[in-house]
Amino acid sequence: MLEGIIIKGIGGFYYVKVENKVYECRARGLFRKNKTIPLTGDRVLIRVNEEDNTGYVEQILDRITELKRPPVSNVNQAIIVFAAQKPEPNLWLLDRFLLLASYQELDVIICINKYDLDTDGKADEIYNIYHNAGYKIVKTSCETKQGIDEIKDLLKDKITVFAGPSGVGKSTLLNNIQSNLKLQTGDISHKTSRGKHTTRHVELIELDLGGWVVDTPGFSTLDIDFLNEKELQYYFIEIFDKSNSCRFSGCSHHKEPGCAVKEAVDNGEISKLRYENYLSMLQEIKDIRRY
CATH class of the missing domain: 3.40.50.300 (P-loop containing nucleotide triphosphate hydrolases)
Structure with missing residues (x-):
């Protein structure tokens, strides 16, 4: 078998580049059975028919990110x-x-x-x-x-x-x-x-x-339903850095007293726009969890 990288997938066909050649491949039925879909960027092992440069994706190697x-x-x-x-x-x-x-x-x-x-x-x-x-x-x-x-x-x-x-x-x-x-x-x-x-x-x-x-295609929205309320602050660098100075360890930086993040917003250390986007997402997550 040959090792290559999937450079695109269209209509159930996967185009795998191996050195200087590209092979048009189908995925084995085993992937459908396991509900695994090959992705662009996957390192894969393929079985090739050299007569027509087609093949089958036999194995998806471990993914670093997805x-x-x-x-x-x-x-x-x-x-x-x-x-x-x-x-x-x-x-x-x-x-x-x-x-x-x-x-x-x-x-x-x-x-x-x-x-x-x-x-x-x-x-x-x-x-x-x-x-x-x-x-x-x-x-x-x-x-x-x-x-x-x-x-x-x-x-x-x-x-x-x-x-x-x-x-x-x-x-x-x-x-x-x-x-x-x-x-x-x-x-x-x-x-x-x-x-x-x-x-x-x-x-x-x-x-x-x-x-x-x-x-990639352009986007107009991105779901954040994979997060909970406590996790959100981890992905706002400056909010998370300042959170260590809050009075309460579980501070959500919304209505709690002694919040170092709100103080930083008031004195201009943290952008008000960024903070408002944080609060908007916090409310969105609460609404998702409510239902």
């Missing part, structure tokens, strides 16, 4: 892409992406794309909020080529998922990183100011510089 949305495995890091403008940045959605990536124990980088459109300083404000919270941030522009080399360095020898809403320029950014990709790019809908979906399936793309990236 994401639900997008469905992909063995990712090392997530680059979460948002636009400075067009579309308008949605920090509530950004915080959900950050939460999901942190929950999966991925290294997280925030990419603020289309930085050349930041004429009113809002993108700089966002940069300061998340830089102060402890996140790594890269400013990029495909027009001016700002930050492209920095992104390339981050991608080298990693498996990276690009996530973020539609229209923020993920595909254009990847095309600038490697010009022969020629990924389809979408315009912004003038009616809704949102991006039009261009990526139709999850695909692993090999980079000439070394490493892989996952180009």
Whole structure:
């Protein structure tokens, strides 16, 4: 058997790259019986028919990580892409992406794309909020080529998922990183100011510089029903760091007295926007648990 990596799956077929060849494979019925679905990014063992370059996936090797949305495995890091403008940045959605990536124990980088459109300083404000919270941030522009080399360095020898809403320029950014990709790019809908979906399936793309990236469909929402109320604070870096100074060990940082997090919000140490997003998610989790 040969060992390879699934680079995409479409309609029950899995395309497995082994060195310089790609084999079109079906999955063994055993996987369906065990309710196991091969994922893009899986390292697999395949049995090959050399006459027509087809084969069967015989075994899925142990996964390092597994994401639900997008469905992909063995990712090392997530680059979460948002636009400075067009579309308008949605920090509530950004915080959900950050939460999901942190929950999966991925290294997280925030990419603020289309930085050349930041004429009113809002993108700089966002940069300061998340830089102060402890996140790594890269400013990029495909027009001016700002930050492209920095992104390339981050991608080298990693498996990276690009996530973020539609229209923020993920595909254009990847095309600038490697010009022969020629990924389809979408315009912004003038009616809704949102991006039009261009990526139709999850695909692993090999980079000439070394490493892989996952180009994924855009998202508008992410479920957090896997969390409980106490766990939520772990995924807000600055809130969790400050929680050690709260009067009560079980503080949820909402209505409790002597809360160091609320004090930090009041004195500007923690972003009010981030804190409000935390409270919104806290209420969402409570509502889910109630039902």
